[in-house]
Amino acid sequence: MRQTRSVCPVAEHLDLINAPFWQAFGPVLGTLLQDAGEGPLIDIGASTGTGLKTMANALPQHEIIAIEPSQALRAGLFARLSEDPALAERVTVLSATVQEAALPPRLGAVVGINMLGHLRPTERTALCGRAWPDGSAHGPLPCSPSSHRAAPNASRT
Numbered sequence: 170m171r172q173t174r175s176v177c178p179v180a181e182h183l184d185l186i187n188a189p190f191w192q193a194f195g196p197v198l199g200t201l202l203q204d205a206g207e208g209p210l211i212d213i214g215a216s217t218g219t220g221l222k223t224m225a226n227a228l229p230q231h232e233i234i235a236i237e238p239s240q241a242l243r244a245g246l247f248a249r250l251s252e253d254p255a256l257a258e259r260v261t262v263l264s265a266t267v268q269e270a271a272l273p274p275r276l277g278a279v280v281g282i283n284m285l286g287h288l289r290p291t292e293r294t295a296l297c298g299r300a301w302p303d304g305s306a307h308g309p310l311p312c313s314p315s316s317h318r319a320a321p322n323a324s325r326t
């Protein structure tokens with residue numbers, strides 16, 4: 170595992186930093202996900218699982234694949250899952266970047282909140298190609314506006 174993909178310098182404070190965002194955006198994400206198709210939901214950069222809980226509540230029948238390369242943030246995610254065994258049954262956690270992660274052939278929805286800025290433009294294009302290989306969208310790809318501010322050479326956490 171490369172060190173560059175396992176370090177999040179604000180990991181211990183991330184939930185505190187993101188709390189106002191999720192308070193405002195959580196209901197929006199729940200509404201967007203009503204357009205999801207069949208297949209698992211993907212949470213790219215799941216962090217400690219705040220958005221994942223929103224996804225799980227919005228679509229209680231869907232399985233969820235949480236992609237989280239940061240070991241520190243995965244610790245928070247597993248702690249959250251350990252408190253909710255029913256949710257844990259529905260969630261697969263991948264300790265990888267989205268570039269490395271194997272995705273199932275059909276996805277219900279792809280969620281990448283506050284993280285697309287970590288990807289280079291070519292990596293975002295590649296992600297869309299992998300999420301919808303036949304060119305037709307099967308579900309929403311919610312992302313936050315801040316993700317569009319990415320520098321072309323933005324480094325990974």
Ligand SMILES: C[S@@+](CC[C@H](N)C(=O)[O-])C[C@H]1O[C@@H](n2cnc3c(N)ncnc32)[C@H](O)[C@@H]1O
Pocket residue numbers: 177187213214215216219220236237238239242265266267268281282283284287288325326
């Ligand atoms: C600012 S945090 C956002 C976390 C969460 N989505 C939220 O909105 O609360 C960025 C997240 O993206 C993850 N991340 C960074 N580069 C990534 C990559 N290449 N693939 C998947 N996740 C990545 C980080 O580890 C972190 O969890």
